[in-house]
Amino acid sequence: MANFMFTSVLGVFVCNETGKIVKKRLFSDSEQIKYQPMLKENKWISPELEMIKGVELFLGFKTEKKEGIKFSQDVRKLDRIELDFEKLRLANTAISKQEISDDFSEDSVIMHAIRTYDETERVVNALVMRLRDFTKQYAPIETDKAETPEQILKLLRTPPNNLAVPIKGGHIKAFLEFSKCITELETQKETLEKHLELTMKRVAPNLLGVGGALISARLISLAGSLKNLAKMTYSKLQVLGAEKAMFRHVKKGSKTPKHGIIINHEIVASAKLKGRAARGLAEKLSHAARLDYFKGENMAEKLLADLIEKLK
């Protein structure tokens, strides 16, 4: 009776109804990789078309119909075809590796960079808090006045003349020595931020322009990818980063969280009506994300100007 065709990662097979392979065209290693994108999208490939004569049934899916060919996904047929597992393993491993490297898109670099940046900031803050406990012992008033990490480090570098508690110079020197790594971390953090900005300029210029490098990168990171962010509704984007508050809201009926991390954006932070500003900004960011994902033109300036006008 009818012969059927099945294409696997290993090649194209024509089988009789008992599943015995009557004709085959095996793929070379490079063909396995080459045909994968088309097979994944269920498009016909040329080796199939070359062998299609006399075939009445195709086992699998195709997006395009073909005269005289029926389709089936009968598992019994799939079961009968004899394919070598070891060869399937090698081919699938090679294809998966190729797909991983294709997927290494620059938005993943943005995500790694911003996560590293934020983590560095947390580490620096924790270390400075420790040093603060130390400087407080000999310079309590100056320590309380210090607002930035830099000011604390300064108390180590040049301790005030009149120490509240006398302390041997050697101790301060030891901590000063250690604090060099904090300074270094700060410098590296800035370098990373510059790299982040450069990458975003290429990959997400609209987001960069509207939201700034750090906030936009955090949005991409929270969404999981630029694609996810682009597909998100603006109301969801508005609460990104407020998941904990959202969960409390669903569980315990507390107030709906109005804004996630975008609250840190200048426009929202300085607005009197924060909810309104956050919604406006979220709309523009959402628009920006779509422009970036679909590689549209750079309209960041216009988006920002529209927003400011609207919020007046």
Next chain:
Amino acid sequence: MREIQTGVFEGNRKLYTLNKIKGNPVYGEPFVNQNGKEFREWNPSRSKLAAAILKGMEGIKIDEKTTVLYLGAASGTTVSHVADICKWVFALEFSVETFSDLLLVAEKRKNIIPLLADATMPEEYFHRVKAVDFLYQDIAQKQQVEIFERNCRLFLKPGGLGFLCVKARSIDVSKHPKKIFGEVKEQLKNSFRVLDNRTMQPFQRDHAAFLVQRR
């Protein structure tokens, strides 16, 4: 050490599988050596299949001849134990970050066939797998039951077994897990014989596992 079902061992209330690749832990699990054999401890808090077996689920008939399609392989924790027991495991995972870990596991354990693919799109990997005896699914997704049914229809041999892990919260946060599990069972009955089902208490919260057979 007692073999409680093919390839699965119990000693001191703990589960083990016979390590196919000696000296190699996958996720830091301890080993026990006996009669020149090396057993890997199988932690029920990290693996729903181990939890189900410990909870007495019956009829999980898998052995050294079984071929498996595993959906939601993650970094290969449970997959590695299934690979100790079975012949071949197609291990499918869609998160790129996790998949890199899985690739490393599959590099050593050569009966694992790693697939970077999305379980909701079986037509995208139809050409990469074979019909299997055992289909295991552990993906925390809203449509997890439909996804399971579709994959079983395409890839599970008639008479083959399916194992579905259900995370109540991914189906509906607001409903009581018990209610969800009841609905899942009814839904599964439409296309399968439901052989057994258990909650994963106390090993995993608000999770249940269903063992079904394709007619």
